[in-house]
Amino acid sequence: MREVAIVSFAQAPSVRRETERNEVEMLTPVIAEAIERSAISRKEIGFTISGSSDYLAGQPFSFVTALDAVGAWPPIRESHVEMDGAWALYEAWVRLQIGDVDSALVYAFGKSSPGDLGEVLALQLDPYYLAPLWPDPVSLAALQARALLESTGYTERDMAEVAARSRRDAQSNPNAQVASDFSVDDLLAEPYLVSPLRKHDCPPVSDSAAAVVLAAGDLARRVCERPAWVRGIDHRIDPHYPGVRNLAESPSAALAAREAGVGDAPVDVAEVHAPFSHQELILRDALGLDGRTAINPSGGALAANPVMAAGLIRIGEAARRIMEGNARRAVAHATSGPCLQQNLVCVLEGD
Amino acid sequence: MSEPVTSIRRPVRLEYDFTAGRAMSRFLLGLAEGRILGQGCPECARVYLPPRGTCPTCGVPAEEEVEVSPRGTVTTFCVVNIPSQVLVVPVPYVCANILLDGADVPIFHLIQECPIEEVRMGLRVEAVWVPAGELKATFESIRHFRPSDEPDAAYDSYREHL
Amino acid sequence: MTEAINAETLSATHILEYPYTRSVGPVIGRFLAGLRDRRIEGVRTAGGRVLVPPVEYDPRTGEPLSEFVEVGQAGVVSTWAWVAAPRRNHPLDRPFAWALIRLDGADTALLHTVDAGDESKMATGMRVRVRWRESTAGEIHDIACFEPEAS
Numbered sequence: 001m002r003e004v005a006i007v008s009f010a011q012a013p014s015v016r017r018e019t020e021r022n023e024v025e026m027l028t029p030v031i032a033e034a035i036e037r038s039a040i041s042r043k044e045i046g047f048t049i050s051g052s053s054d055y056l057a058g059q060p061f062s063f064v065t066a067l068d069a070v071g072a073w074p075p076i077r078e079s080h081v082e083m084d085g086a087w088a089l090y091e092a093w094v095r096l097q098i099g100d101v102d103s104a105l106v107y108a109f110g111k112s113s114p115g116d117l118g119e120v121l122a123l124q125l126d127p128y129y130l131a132p133l134w135p136d137p138v139s140l141a142a143l144q145a146r147a148l149l150e151s152t153g154y155t156e157r158d159m160a161e162v163a164a165r166s167r168r169d170a171q172s173n174p175n176a177q178v179a180s181d182f183s184v185d186d187l188l189a190e191p192y193l194v195s196p197l198r199k200h201d202c203p204p205v206s207d208s209a210a211a212v213v214l215a216a217g218d219l220a221r222r223v224c225e226r227p228a229w230v231r232g233i234d235h236r237i238d239p240h241y242p243g244v245r246n247l248a249e250s251p252s253a254a255l256a257a258r259e260a261g262v263g264d265a266p267v268d269v270a271e272v273h274a275p276f277s278h279q280e281l282i283l284r285d286a287l288g289l290d291g292r293t294a295i296n297p298s299g300g301a302l303a304a305n306p307v308m309a310a311g312l313i314r315i316g317e318a319a320r321r322i323m324e325g326n327a328r329r330a331v332a333h334a335t336s337g338p339c340l341q342q343n344l345v346c347v348l349e350g351d
Numbered sequence: 352m353s354e355p356v357t358s359i360r361r362p363v364r365l366e367y368d369f370t371a372g373r374a375m376s377r378f379l380l381g382l383a384e385g386r387i388l389g390q391g392c393p394e395c396a397r398v399y400l401p402p403r404g405t406c407p408t409c410g411v412p413a414e415e416e417v418e419v420s421p422r423g424t425v426t427t428f429c430v431v432n433i434p435s436q437v438l439v440v441p442v443p444y445v446c447a448n449i450l451l452d453g454a455d456v457p458i459f460h461l462i463q464e465c466p467i468e469e470v471r472m473g474l475r476v477e478a479v480w481v482p483a484g485e486l487k488a489t490f491e492s493i494r495h496f497r498p499s500d501e502p503d504a505a506y507d508s509y510r511e512h513l
Numbered sequence: 514m515t516e517a518i519n520a521e522t523l524s525a526t527h528i529l530e531y532p533y534t535r536s537v538g539p540v541i542g543r544f545l546a547g548l549r550d551r552r553i554e555g556v557r558t559a560g561g562r563v564l565v566p567p568v569e570y571d572p573r574t575g576e577p578l579s580e581f582v583e584v585g586q587a588g589v590v591s592t593w594a595w596v597a598a599p600r601r602n603h604p605l606d607r608p609f610a611w612a613l614i615r616l617d618g619a620d621t622a623l624l625h626t627v628d629a630g631d632e633s634k635m636a637t638g639m640r641v642r643v644r645w646r647e648s649t650a651g652e653i654h655d656i657a658c659f660e661p662e663a664s
Contacts, residue, residue: 019522020370020372020522021373022370022372022374022375022403022404024403024404024405025372025373025374025404028404028410028411028412029412031410032410032411032412042410055365058367058527058529059369060529065403067407068403068406068410069410070410071407071411072407073407114367114369114370115365115366115367115368116365116366119365119600120365123363128535128537128541128653129623129624130624131361132359132361132654133603133604133624133625133626133653133654134600134603135611139594139596142594142595143592143594143611143612143613143624144592146592146593146637147591147592147613150592150637192595192597193597194594195594195595196594197594241568242624243591243613243615243622243624244564244572244621244622247613353550354546356537356545356546356651357542358534358536358537359535359537359545359651359652360532360533361533362532362533364529364531365529365530367526367528368526368527369525369526370522370523370524371525373522375523376522376523377521379523380523488523
C-alpha cells in the first residue's frame with residue numbers, strides 16, 4: 001500500500017442557521033484555508049472529491065455548483081459521493097493508491113437548515129415499507145436506544161453522561177455549536193423528546209463545511225511537519241431494514257474497525273461519529289475502545305452535526321491532534337444511514 | 352388470487368426556506384433598482400453574472416461589485432416550440448444566451464419584439480424592464496431582451512464566451 | 514416571493530415535489546396485494562427463516578427468495594419509541610409508539626406504529642394486533658396501526 005497522510009484540515013464553525021451565505025460562499029474560505037495550510041498549490045492538487053446531499057438544501061445538483069468554490073478550470077479530476085465526506089476521503093485514498101497523482105482535496109458541506117431534516121432524512125429509507133410512514137431519524141434512533149437499554153446493562157444515565165461530557169468538551173472547541181456544562185442529574189430530570197431519548201441525547205441541526213488535503217509519501221513529509229498517516233481505513237454496511245438486525249450492536253462498525261487495525265495498538269484519541277448519545281456506547285464496544293482512549297474531545301456530533309460533513313470532521317479532528325503533536329495514534333469513525341447502518345473507520349498515526 | 356399490485360404512488364413534497372446568500376442577494380436587490388450587478392475576480396478580472404461570491408476558475412472569493420450594461424450580444428439561441436408551464440409567452444419563442452457588455456459569462460433570457468427568423472448570433476440586444484413601480488428583487492424584473500438597433504457584434508468579440 | 518431577512522440577504526420559500534410512481538416488483542407486490550386482502554405474508558429463506566416484510570433476496574446469502582408464507586396478524590414488540598408530539602407526516606395524529614413487531618410465525622420484525630393511547634401501556638415483549646384501515650389499497654398504510662392485544 002502507498003503511504004497516504006492527512007496534511008491539513010479546515011472547517012467552518014457549525015451554526016444552527018447560516019443565513020448570510022449560500023453553500024459556495026460557505027465552502028470557499030474553508031477550501032482556501034485547507035489548501036493554504038497544506039502548502040500544496042491549488043493547481044498542483046491531483047484529485048478533488050466532495051460529499052454532500054442535494055436534498056438537504058433542496059437544490060438538485062448543488063454539488064456541481066459547489067465546484068465554484070474549488071477553481072475547477074482548466075478541467076480538474078473530480079468526483080462526488082452522495083455520502084458523508086468521510087466516504088469521499090475513502091475514495092480519495094483509493095485514488096491515491098494508483099500512484100499517478102500525489103495529492104487530493106476532499107470537502108464536504110451540509111446546510112441542513114433550509115429544509116426539515118426529519119423529513120429529508122426519511123427519504124433515505126426504503127420507499128416501499130419504511131419511507132411512506134415517514135419515520136424521522138430521532139424516532140428510529142429511539143428504537144435503537146431502547147433496544148440497547150433493554151438488552152445490555154447500559155442505562156439512561158450512561159447516555160446522559162455521554163451527552164454531558166460531549167457538551168462540556170465542546171466548550172474548548174470554537175467550531176462547536178452546542179457547548180454547555182450540565183450535571184447528569186439535571187439532564188435526567190428533563191422530559192423525553194421521543195422516549196427513551198431526551199433532547200440532550202440528540203444532535204443539533206447544523207450548517208457547516210469542512211475540507212481535508214491528503215498527500216502521499218514524500219510529498220506529505222515535505223509539506224507537513226507531522227503528517228497524520230492513514231494506517232488503515234475500511235467501511236462496511238449492515239442491512240437497511242431495521243427489523244432484520246440487532247439494533248443494539250453494530251457488526252459493520254466492528255468489522256470495519258478490525259479491518260482498519262484499531263486494536264493493533266493503543267489508541268490515544270478517538271473521534272466517533274455518534275449523532276445520538278447511545279450510539280457512542282454502541283460504537284465504543286464495536287471499536288473496542290476503553291477508558292485509556294480520549295473519546296470525542298471535540299464534543300463530537302452531539303456538539304455539531306452538519307449532515308454530510310460531520311464524519312469528515314471526525315477524521316479531520318483526529319488528524320489535527322496528530323498534526324499538532326497531541327496524539328500519536330488516533331481513530332476516526334463516520335456513520336451514514338439510519339441507526340448506524342453504514343460505518344467507516346480510519347486509523348491515523350504520527351511518525 | 353386478486354389483481355396483483357405492480358406500483359405504488361409515492362408523492363413527496365418538501366418545503367425549504369431557501370437563502371440566496373450575499374452575492375445572489377446583491378444581484379437580486381440590484382434588479383429591484385433597475386441595475387445589473389455582477390462580481391469581479393481579483394485574480395483573473397473576469398466579471399461573473401449572476402454572481403455567486405466566488406470565481407469558479409480561480410476558486411477565490413470574488414466580492415468586488417461590478418455594474419454591467421443592460422445591453423449585450425446574443426452568443427447563442429434556440430427556438431422553443433414547447434409551451435412553458437411557467438412562462439406566459441406564446442410558442443414559438445426564442446431563448447438566448449446574452450453576453451452583457453462588461454460581463455464575462457452570458458445570462459439566459461427571452462428575446463422578444465423581433466421576428467424569430469431575425470434572431471442570430473451577434474445580434475445586439477437590450478433589456479426591457481417592467482415599469483419602474485413594478486421592479487422587484489427577482490429576475491422577472493427584466494421582462495425580456497429586444498434588438499437594440501446597433502450593428503451586429505463581430506464574432507471575435509464574443510467567441511471566448513460561447 | 515423573496516423577502517429580506519436582513520439588510521443584505523434574501524430568502525424565499527422553495528418547494529420541491531416529486532410525484533413518484535414506483536414499480537414494486539413481484540415480491541413487494543405480493544406483500545402489498547396481501548395487505549389489500551388483509552393478509553400478511555412473509556418469505557421463507559433456504560435456512561428456514563421467515564422474513565416479514567419480505568425481501569427479494571436473502572440478506573445473509575443473496576439467494577433469491579420466492580416461497581411465501583402467511584404469518585399471524587398479531588405479534589410481539591421487540592423495541593419501541595414513544596412519540597409524544599407527532600410530526601405532520603406521521604401515520605397517527607395523536608401520541609403513539611413506533612415499534613418493531615415480530616409477528617407470529619416471523620423471524621424478523623416489521624416497523625410500524627402502535628396506537629396505545631398512553632406511554633404507560635407500552636412495554637417491550639407486549640403483544641399487539643394489526644388494525645386494518647377501513648379501505649385497503651395495496652400499500653403499507655393498509656395497516657392503519659397496531660393496537661395492544663386484549664389480555
